[in-house]
Amino acid sequence: MKKNTFLAVVFISAAVLCIAAYAASTGACPGWLPVVAVMLAFPTSVLSLFLWWNASNTKGDIPFTGY
Amino acid sequence: MFDLPVEGEQLFVLEFGDIVNYLSLYTGALFFFAVTFILIAIIARPEHQTDIIFGTDAVYTKDIKPESLRFQRFMAIACGLATLGAVSSGDLFNFTLFTTLIGITNIGIVAGGDNRYVLNAAYNYGIVAMVATVFLFGGAAMALGTCGTLAIWELAGKGLVPLGAKMFLVLGVMGEGMAPFYIAKAEITRAPGAPYVLMIHVSSLLIFLRVIEIVLTV
Amino acid sequence: MILQLISAVFLGLLFHGIHRKVIARIQGRPGPPVWQEILHTLKFSFKQTWIPKTASMPLYVFIVAVSIAIWAGGFFVVFSGGSLLLLFAVFMLHKITEHGLGLSSGSPYGKFGAIRSVMSAASEIPLFATIAGMYVVTGSLMISDITRYQAIHGPLLISAFPMAAALYLVILSKMHYGPFSIIEAKEIVSGNLTEHFGVWRAGLQVAYALKTFVLLWVFVLLFIGALPWWLMLIAMLLLLVSLSFICAFTPMLSPFDAVAFETVVTGILVGYILVLGVSG
Numbered sequence: 001m002k003k004n005t006f007l008a009v010v011f012i013s014a015a016v017l018c019i020a021a022y023a024a025s026t027g028a029c030p031g032w033l034p035v036v037a038v039m040l041a042f043p044t045s046v047l048s049l050f051l052w053w054n055a056s057n058t059k060g061d062i063p064f065t066g067y
Numbered sequence: 068m069f070d071l072p073v074e075g076e077q078l079f080v081l082e083f084g085d086i087v088n089y090l091s092l093y094t095g096a097l098f099f100f101a102v103t104f105i106l107i108a109i110i111a112r113p114e115h116q117t118d119i120i121f122g123t124d125a126v127y128t129k130d131i132k133p134e135s136l137r138f139q140r141f142m143a144i145a146c147g148l149a150t151l152g153a154v155s156s157g158d159l160f161n162f163t164l165f166t167t168l169i170g171i172t173n174i175g176i177v178a179g180g181d182n183r184y185v186l187n188a189a190y191n192y193g194i195v196a197m198v199a200t201v202f203l204f205g206g207a208a209m210a211l212g213t214c215g216t217l218a219i220w221e222l223a224g225k226g227l228v229p230l231g232a233k234m235f236l237v238l239g240v241m242g243e244g245m246a247p248f249y250i251a252k253a254e255i256t257r258a259p260g261a262p263y264v265l266m267i268h269v270s271s272l273l274i275f276l277r278v279i280e281i282v283l284t285v
Numbered sequence: 286m287i288l289q290l291i292s293a294v295f296l297g298l299l300f301h302g303i304h305r306k307v308i309a310r311i312q313g314r315p316g317p318p319v320w321q322e323i324l325h326t327l328k329f330s331f332k333q334t335w336i337p338k339t340a341s342m343p344l345y346v347f348i349v350a351v352s353i354a355i356w357a358g359g360f361f362v363v364f365s366g367g368s369l370l371l372l373f374a375v376f377m378l379h380k381i382t383e384h385g386l387g388l389s390s391g392s393p394y395g396k397f398g399a400i401r402s403v404m405s406a407a408s409e410i411p412l413f414a415t416i417a418g419m420y421v422v423t424g425s426l427m428i429s430d431i432t433r434y435q436a437i438h439g440p441l442l443i444s445a446f447p448m449a450a451a452l453y454l455v456i457l458s459k460m461h462y463g464p465f466s467i468i469e470a471k472e473i474v475s476g477n478l479t480e481h482f483g484v485w486r487a488g489l490q491v492a493y494a495l496k497t498f499v500l501l502w503v504f505v506l507l508f509i510g511a512l513p514w515w516l517m518l519i520a521m522l523l524l525l526v527s528l529s530f531i532c533a534f535t536p537m538l539s540p541f542d543a544v545a546f547e548t549v550v551t552g553i554l555v556g557y558i559l560v561l562g563v564s565g
Contacts, residue, residue, distance in 0.1 A: 038286070038357060039361075107343070247403045275377070276370075
């Protein structure tokens with residue numbers, strides 16, 4: 001995937017995290033729903049954030065040296 | 068709706084007469100986890116195992132085609148569906164039935180490998196799983212004999228199910244859930260198919276989790 | 286909610302750093318700075334990352350996300366004073382991710398780590414199940430109810446000491462460089478973590494930091510009681526230092542000895558809970 005795609009995923013999942021935190025603080029929905037949203041969005045945002053700032057290092061071919 | 072301080076709030080109820088299937092926060096989490104691993108078993112490709120030629124630096128990679136593991140994948144998906152049944156059923160007899168089904172499909176996943184040692188492990192596990200069904204159905208029968216019903220909904224919080232029946236249920240699940248140890252034995256001989264093998268682990272641990280909930284509830 | 290989760294990640298990484306520092310000081314080494322594990326995580330996240338050709342996709346990547354997700358869930362279970370049974374489930378699912386991490390790459394080292402994880406599950410999981418004995422003592426499995434019980438009856442550390450010992454052993458078995466951390470022993474390179482490098486390893490660092498934080502937190506909540514946040518952090522730190530002392534003084538056990546030791550302790554505890562259940 002391209003660097004911009006990762007950035008978009010970071011923004012979307014961060015937005016989900018913010019909405020979940022806001023919904024939990026206002027008590028707009030049952031308590032477990034924001035937790036499920038955070039459980040889905042938190043790993044996505046962490047991994048895509050890492051992949052985003054990593055992506056510039058990995059342009060071009062990587063010689064396959066393993067195995 | 069029963070409200071015990073064991074497993075969190077009730078989320079969903081599906082009534083079939085006196086048998087009430089339910090998802091609480093706890094069993095709902097287990098259900099969700101089983102669904103994700105079924106999806107993984109459906110879409111994931113098997114890994115290519117690398118082996119080291121002993122005493123040298125050389126490695127070689129086995130070429131494993133997804134087609135050769137078709138039976139294992141089918142069994143893994145069936146096992147996942149049986150797990151869904153076991154974590155969501157609200158009836159002791161249905162729970163034991165689904166648990167037995169998990170045992171059978173686990174034998175299928177292990178027996179999918181065409182290695183002599185893997186088949187031997189599947190055979191040994193098969194015997195343990197067969198013996199365990201006696202305890203499972205025995206436990207359910209004892210509960211029915213003493214209480215007159217098998218619906219967890221009815222039995223919850225009353226403490227009517229005798230300790231012997233609960234111990235039989237736990238023993239039965241221990242027998243069925245013994246699969247990871249046999250597959251570990253098979254894995255040492257390099258049985259392929261990580262996403263399917265993982266389903267054995269998922270189903271066994273989830274029925275353990277469910278039986279603890281049942282034993283504390285009824 | 287999100288702020289607490291992120292601070293828990295950083296505190297967990299800091300705890301890992303302190304753990305390494307304490308072990309090093311006891312063994313007469315200068316040791317890394319305490320923030321080393323935070324730097325490690327950042328370092329891994331900047332490393333070149335790809336997916337091994339032999340790996341089972343998408344399981345290889347997915348299992349890292351599951352590791353983070355379950356411990357984020359575990360964090361909120363403790364945070365909201367939810368069911369202890371749910372935390373037990375998180376611990377079980379952690380065993381599944383450990384197994385999956387090792388299996389997904391196709392590496393023989395990863396696979397051996399995964400097999401050791403299955404074998405040690407036989408002894409760790411019954412140990413955690415003795416927490417069900419809390420139900421016998423307090424009549425509830427909700428963490429909020431248990432802390433309330435302690436506010437009235439005093440800390441369970443004294444009245445339910447064997448159960449505290451069981452959970453202590455569970456946490457010890459999950460610590461790095463401990464006597465029971467056979468799944469990442471150096472004779473199998475890094476065990477089930479061997480093939481997860483770069484970003485994937487950084488993700489696992491995040492998950493394990495959350496795991497350490499949650500396990501230390503729940504121990505203090507269950508056996509000492511609810512404390513103000515700064516006192517809670519000090520209690521968690523003291524608990525961690527006591528674990529680090531044990532890790533520094535004991536060599537890693539062989540897989541057989543590790544499982545045998547934990548099984549014996551589980552046997553004693555099951556006897557204790559049966560006596561407690563029948564008499565009390």
